[in-house]
Amino acid sequence: MSIEELERIAQAIVAPGKGIIAIDESMPTIKKRFDAVGVPNTEENRRAYREMLLTAPRLGEHISGAILYDETIRQATKTGVPFTRILLNAGILPGIKVDRGAKPLAGFPGEWVTEGLDGLRERLTEYVKLGAKFAKWRAVITIGENAPSGTCIEANMHALARYAALCQEAGIVPVVEPEVLMDGDHDLEVSYEVTEATLRSLFGALYEHNVMLEGTILKASMVISGKECADQATVEDVAEETVRCLKSAVPATIPGIVFLSGGQSDEQATIHLNAMNQRGPHPWPLSFSYGRAMQSAALALWGKDMQANFDEAQKTVSLRAKQNGLAALGQWKKVA
Ligand code: 13P
DSSP: OOHHHHHHHHHHHTOTTOEEEEOOOOHHHHHHHHHHHTOOOOHHHHHHHHHHHHTOTTGGGTEEEEEEOHHHHTOBOTTSOBHHHHHHHTTOEEEEEOOOOEEEOTTSTTOEEEOOOTTHHHHHHHHHHHTOOEEEEEEEEOOBTTBSOHHHHHHHHHHHHHHHHHHHHHTOEEEEEEEEOOOSSOOHHHHHHHHHHHHHHHHHHHHHTTOOGGGOEEEEOOOOOOTTOSSOOOHHHHHHHHHHHHHHHSOTTSOOEEEOOTTOOHHHHHHHHHHHHHTOOOSSOEEEEESHHHHHHHHHHHHHOTTTTHHHHHHHHHHHHHHHHHHTTTOOOOOO
16 A cells, blocks of 8 residues: 555544544453443454444544554454444444554563564454544553653554554554553652653653554644643643654644543543634644543443433543544533
8 A cells, every 4th residue: 555545544643623422441451341330241242332423423523543452453342333334334443453452561660561572464454444533542651750651652652663664564554552551649840851751761662673654644632731730731731742752753744633532521631622622723634533521421320221211322432532523622611
């Protein structure tokens, strides 16, 4: 596939007012989410839940892509229509999580390194046949007493770069996700420093591995106070510092940046994205690739009563898509 084709896909992902719904929870993560609402973690429940999300009315108006899990990309609706077909009919590009999760980094207690490079070329070939147009790999960077170490950042960014190069070889747009966790009591300044160092290392590694930035999407965490920090930064400061950090570390060649929600409340995730876009224009479109901040309200409803609350849960997904789509344009307004 040509670079122009990768570029076209990347640009479609960050089309004005559109973003990504991330529903690529791994087995342990979906179990955690289902446990929280009392739903048994069976294959049929996972299928039914994801069908509810992906068939939400008019989802494609504000959603450009959906990140699926290995199990999900092979599943279909109750009536037998493959999820990838449902997505394409709605004008939504199918994406696939290809990393195999973050594992403890040996020699560095409390730090993580993402695995999944072995056999990745072959898996990507299969995902292309299954209809995937883009992929996701998440690296996890922890902020703590002696963390992050340079070793942790380097090991993770190297893996991200190798993943991205393999994706482009296969004709898939890589979404590179270096997530700086919100866990901890660190302040905004520390979040800024770690995020900037991580992003600079990432783009160094992408350059070293001949990754074409025109066909790459960055999935970033916001510069934000740690969850346990006593002094929580204002919306203005989060927006200001996140944009400042991105400008200092992310080349303008990148077609777009999408944010993860990372444990922010639904409304916070929307407000922060909106505040950043109200300060635009920026060198790249800033949009969303939210998991929890797209799903949590719908999951709570559906988990309570899958049949009776089905329509209501779907409406909630469509509404979250609309609100985040507006925030991607800086046009979101709180309705009382
Ligand atoms: P959250 O928005 O819930 O952080 O999930 C996004 C994601 O895809 C994390 O890898």
